[in-house]
Amino acid sequence: MSEQHIKLPDGSIEKQTSTLNLGPTHPATHGVFQNIMEMDGERIVSATPTVGYIHRAFEKIAERRPYYQITPLTDRLNYCSAPINNMGWHLTVEKLLGIQTPKRVDYLRVIIMELARITDHLICNSVIGVDSGAFTGFLYVMQYRELVYEIYEEVCGSRLTTNIGRVGGFERNFTPVAFQKIEKFLAEYPAVLKEFENLFTRNRIFMERTQGVGGITAERAMNYGFTGPNLRATGVDYDVRIANPYCSYEDFEFSIPVGTTGDTYDRFLVRNAEQWQSLHIIRQAMDKLKSLPEDVYHADVPAYYLPDKSDVYTKMEALIYHFKIVMGETDILPGELYNPVEGANGELGFYLISDGGRSPYRLHFRRPCFIYYQAYPEMVQGAMLSDAIICMSSLNLIAGELDA
């Protein structure tokens, strides 16, 4: 590229730029995607992101699968908080079918979703620390993610791609051990989070690395379709849990933390503050559960809820329903809906068109990561290369969700 074609940033000394390939497989890119950067010394003139390296055609696969088999696909979108994706899909199908879930199911789901939000935020925030050279915080909080994974394991048997729950509720009831583990987490985690905050928020190195880096104004963020912590860091208090309550979120008291400048530091603070709110919500849900009957864990909709395996072997009714659901012969109503849930990093939307068939006619995921990443070139323009890394990790990019 010749000199006159390049628009150089003000104040650049050398009138020549170099091209730098950051990724696709680079430890700091948080997944498989490429950034072709045009550099003037250590300053970024422009960035061109390339994605699609782990595209797995989920939307196409979903057109061939019965509804309950789509849950494992949603697991693999944002794998740091898979339960939120699962529940979001179940809530969408329940809305389509008009299934009302009992309060206890809603509260159990809220507990699981908020735990997932905490794990997602703690990973993201501790990785921001790693990207600025502070490995200690990461190692420290990782063992508490382990506690949450043990809760998932107790509830559904798996840890990362949880495939938790079913259309209508949960596969089985929460065991007393699961509640003990949740109590243990609630008792231990606040002190850890406090210490984690102390380690970073007033740390001079961390502040200089993050304040004023990768900032975006509220207006541009809205125009770019930002949601979740990244939008709230700019000062807009939009949260799907408040705006369009689902899953009995209207029963809980919590506030929406917002930032002011929308830079990397604010995004970090918003995520930390949200973890406190999530802990507060789980505490409330645990209290509310005490006054509800203990044996309810799914809605009474035998035509859509997969029956218990032991019932399938012993009861004729259960066998028939099991067969009908598995073979895709249950009646699915035709309809078209867009159902958003508050994912850990933004509005996760499910756009579902059913023509009454066994599989969705069309299923589209509105994936927040995909929306954020297109703003990335604008956010890092004129910044240093090291700022580009920390800006990317503070956007909480998950390649699985970016590419679907």
Place this chain on the structure above:
Amino acid sequence: MSLTNEHIKNRLAEKFGDAITNFEESFGMMSFHASKEINLKVMQFLYDEQDLQFRFLSDLTAVHYPDQKGAELAVVYHLHNFVDNVRLRFKVFTDVNTPQVFTATQIFSSANWMERETYDFFGIDFVGHPNLIRILNVDEMDYFPMRKEFPLEDQSRTDKDDEMFGRGGNTAGI
């Protein structure tokens, strides 16, 4: 005064008249069809008017209806008004042989990649888009995989009877 679906409908009807059709409300969200020539005008109108203010593009995607001759592809926009917290959906239909639709990138920056994705999977040619190239699939691909004429499984397979797997008849085009 909170914004009602009825009010939006009346405002659109008085501005665009017959160009906007098929008003319906499903699951609490209003949806309508617009002709593809005025998609930007409708969006700009919804964006600018003081009592409407749909300034957030939640989602943009497309749907393929192979049986609707002359209107096979639908581009679907989901708009959101943050102030009154109202969402709406509108669709524009286009012929599969002339899939030209105006780009929304001038109004919403977020439309950029969403339109590239829609082009990648459905082949909708967004007129005026700054960088309309494939995004998730490889550049060499010469077809649009989310269209219904590209089924997931090889249709010449004879070792498997789909009827036995509950898949007969309901998935049109597959």
